[in-house]
Amino acid sequence: MSLKGLLKVLSAPLTPLNRLLPKKGDRILIYSNLGLRDNAKSLLDYLISQGYNQRCRITVSCEGYKRYRKNAPENVRYVGGIRALFSFLGSRYMFYSFGKFPIKPSKKQVVVNLWHGMPLKTVGQLEKGARFDGKCYFNYTIATSPLFAEIMQKCFCCEKDQVLLTGQPRDDVLFEKDTKLKKLILWLPTYRTSEKLGSVNSGFESELGLPLIKTAEELHRLDSVLTALGFKLVIKPHPMQDVSAAPPNLKSIIFIKERTLEHQNTDVFRLMKSSIALITDYSSVAFDYMLHDRPIGYTLCDLADYDDARGFTVGDPLSLMPGEHITDFEGLEKFIRTSAACKDPHREKRREICGLVNSAQDGHACERILTECGIV
Numbered sequence: 001m002s003l004k005g006l007l008k009v010l011s012a013p014l015t016p017l018n019r020l021l022p023k024k025g026d027r028i029l030i031y032s033n034l035g036l037r038d039n040a041k042s043l044l045d046y047l048i049s050q051g052y053n054q055r056c057r058i059t060v061s062c063e064g065y066k067r068y069r070k071n072a073p074e075n076v077r078y079v080g081g082i083r084a085l086f087s088f089l090g091s092r093y094m095f096y097s098f099g100k101f102p103i104k105p106s107k108k109q110v111v112v113n114l115w116h117g118m119p120l121k122t123v124g125q126l127e128k129g130a131r132f133d134g135k136c137y138f139n140y141t142i143a144t145s146p147l148f149a150e151i152m153q154k155c156f157c158c159e160k161d162q163v164l165l166t167g168q169p170r171d172d173v174l175f176e177k178d179t180k181l182k183k184l185i186l187w188l189p190t191y192r193t194s195e196k197l198g199s200v201n202s203g204f205e206s207e208l209g210l211p212l213i214k215t216a217e218e219l220h221r222l223d224s225v226l227t228a229l230g231f232k233l234v235i236k237p238h239p240m241q242d243v244s245a246a247p248p249n250l251k252s253i254i255f256i257k258e259r260t261l262e263h264q265n266t267d268v269f270r271l272m273k274s275s276i277a278l279i280t281d282y283s284s285v286a287f288d289y290m291l292h293d294r295p296i297g298y299t300l301c302d303l304a305d306y307d308d309a310r311g312f313t314v315g316d317p318l319s320l321m322p323g324e325h326i327t328d329f330e331g332l333e334k335f336i337r338t339s340a341a342c343k344d345p346h347r348e349k350r351r352e353i354c355g356l357v358n359s360a361q362d363g364h365a366c367e368r369i370l371t372e373c374g375i376v
Contacts, residue, residue, distance in 0.1 A: 026056045027090060029059045029061070029087050030061070030062075031097075031099060031101070033061070036064075037258060039097045040062070040096065040097035042269075056375075059077055059079055065078040093373060093375060094111045096111075096112075100137050110373045112369065113140070115142065115152070117284025119151065120282050120284060121312060123155050127311070142163070144167050144358050146165070151314075164368070164372050167359075168288070169369065172363045173363075174269065174288065183230055183276070185277045185279065185336060186234050186271055187234065188285050189211060189280065190283035191237075220250070229336070235253065236255075275294065277294055278294065279299065280296065286323075287357045290350055295339050295344050297339070300318075301328065322346050322349040
């Protein structure tokens, strides 16, 4: 039986047991069952950089946890799901981005749902057809603004005072001063079809699993445009997206996976920091990228289809997309040429929307979260 299946069976008796067991105040659990990335990874990096592992024992549970053990910092241990469950039952603090334990926190615990982005597409109980039990298994979740605080409250069936206006740990890197812009455009499409999640959010068809580009020939055409401009286009598919292999012999288009970024000791948010423009769609990364204050192009070829299949957290999603609205291949090529020429016609509107979706713009999200949790 999988850990998820086991937890479903054990969740009812584990909640009262969790209330009875003592908690150690210097124990922190970070849980991320779809890989060590995003807000969980950013918060872990901050804890280590600030020396919290010198006075606390930090347990990390994630997919592929064994490969982290060799270079684990002092007092940081990497474990599988079963050991993480035992750690949870004895820890004062828990943070998670992906997955959760369906066990109610005891009064002696602080459990924080860091999530993985401010949702434009529906999540939690708002998602169409979602198997959401309507229960809240955390003390707090986080948001980047009052607008998203209200949305997160609805998505996860929690109270207003359970949503902390801290910003996201993953965005702190966008405020670092030592990264220079490169002749790089980043494309981060959200997933449409995921066998792993058993989800189909759009019925669009493409050889490569990318919106707007239907064939390998079109991708090669775009590659020629980028080569002539002297720019690189880095395409990072969503970790849950089903994709085919990229065509060979591309000079200026690079397909990259999460594991590759990990081996290079970087992540998608550092790529954001060094890029001059972003191409995306309904992904939450657009709200993060607004903090970088660079052009955003939104691929909207399947907007109606996506809305029908998945749905959005706001009535007019286009109102939160301050950038080029791209609906065909020619529009995609135009956005790349415009961005390469350093033209930014949507700057003022983007800054206006950024203020609406990102209240705190200072790079101190991790610090605020730990302060709110009482970890000093």
